[in-house]
Amino acid sequence: MEVNCEGCAGCCIDWRPLGAPDDREREGRYRALDDTYHMVPLSRDEIRGFVDDGLGDALVPRLFASDGPRTTEVDGHRVAAIDGRPAFLVGLRKSPKPVAPFDGDRVWLDACTFLDPDTLRCRIHDSERYPDRCRTYPGHNLELDAATECERVERVHGEAGQRLRDDDVPEDLSPPPLGPRALGSTVFLHPEPDALDGAVSRLIAGEATAADRATFVASAAASAPGTAEVNPERFERERERVLAADSWVSAADAEWRAAADRRGxxxxDAPDATAVEEAGGAPSTGEWTPAE
Known part of the structure; x- marks a missing residue:
């Protein structure tokens, strides 16, 4: 598998205002309740790593609407669940940023918190925190013969083969995030659905509080792979750690939101990205490796 990401970042930004051809995350049996585009599911161990690094405030949960039998009602919303406990994923936070993808003009788009808006490079690409799902993307799509974000970008802003250079499936591909072994590893269950009053509605509206995010992130971090178990002591410990997180991510998000205009x-005029992110502690990015 080989991809050409320079000047693209299609899998890191919400490019629906620039013509993304579908909104597949809100279609089918399980439909994302939030409006985030292309959320990357993190594993339990990856979530723990972010929390350990004081970056618990960079994480957000995702719940799903479902018409199937495995559902429960929270805040008036019918959500996917197992034994009455809401099922969810955890991904990376997104903020409005001034970006110029696809060789176009600079526009305001929601982007991954770790995307440098100037270089369109990931700030954690060469670190231990770089998610496996990002590292191997679009491996699972290729394995399932499903359309990739690279190909979607090519259809609207390029030509075939410009972004997806090689479609061989990586040999070291991890299990799919929604596969049969996902419970407790990438799919998590909240242990106290009665405590979520108001939280689900705020998540759907894009108005989640730090406490809303923390209760889900802590549930994921305290989960046991292959089971529905959530360790109560670890849950409380992780929740306090996430609530205490006050990294550059939160400060940058607030500044970007204060400056941002309508998406697209x-x-x-926009603040300098270095001043907003790197001055607050964000890692700098390296250089692109030229595509052949």
Missing amino acids: SRVD
Whole structure:
């Protein structure tokens, strides 16, 4: 598998305002309740790693609407569940940023918190925190013969083969995040659904509080792979750690949101990304490796 990511970042940004051809995350049997585009599911161990690094505030949960029998009602919303406990994923937070993907003008788009808006490179690409799902993308899509974000970008902003250079499935591909072994590893169950009053509605509205996010992140971090178990002592410990997290991510998110205009609109004026992110502690990015 070989991809050409320079000047793209299609899998790191919400490019629906620039013509993304579908909204597949809100279709089918399980439909994302939030409006985040292309959320990357993290594993339990990856979640623990972010929390250990004081980056618990970079994580967000995702719940799903479902019409199947495995559901429960929370906040008036019918959500996917197992034995009455809401099922969810955990991914990376997104913020509005001034970006210029696909050789276009600079516009305001929601982007991964770790995407440098100037270089369109990932700030954690060469670190231990770089998610396995990002490292191997679009491996699972290729394995399932499903359309990739690379190909979607090519259809709208390029030509075939420009972004997806080689479609061989990686040999070291990890299990799919929604596969039969996902419970407790990438799919988690909240242990106290009665405590989620108001939280689900705020998540759907994009108004989740730090406490809302922390209760889900802690549940994931305290989960046991292959089971529905959540260790109560670890849950409380992790929840406090996530609530205490106050990294550059939160400060940058607040500054970007204060400056941002309508999504998809051209950027007339924006704060300097280095001042907003790197001055607060964000790691810098390296250089692109030229595509052949």
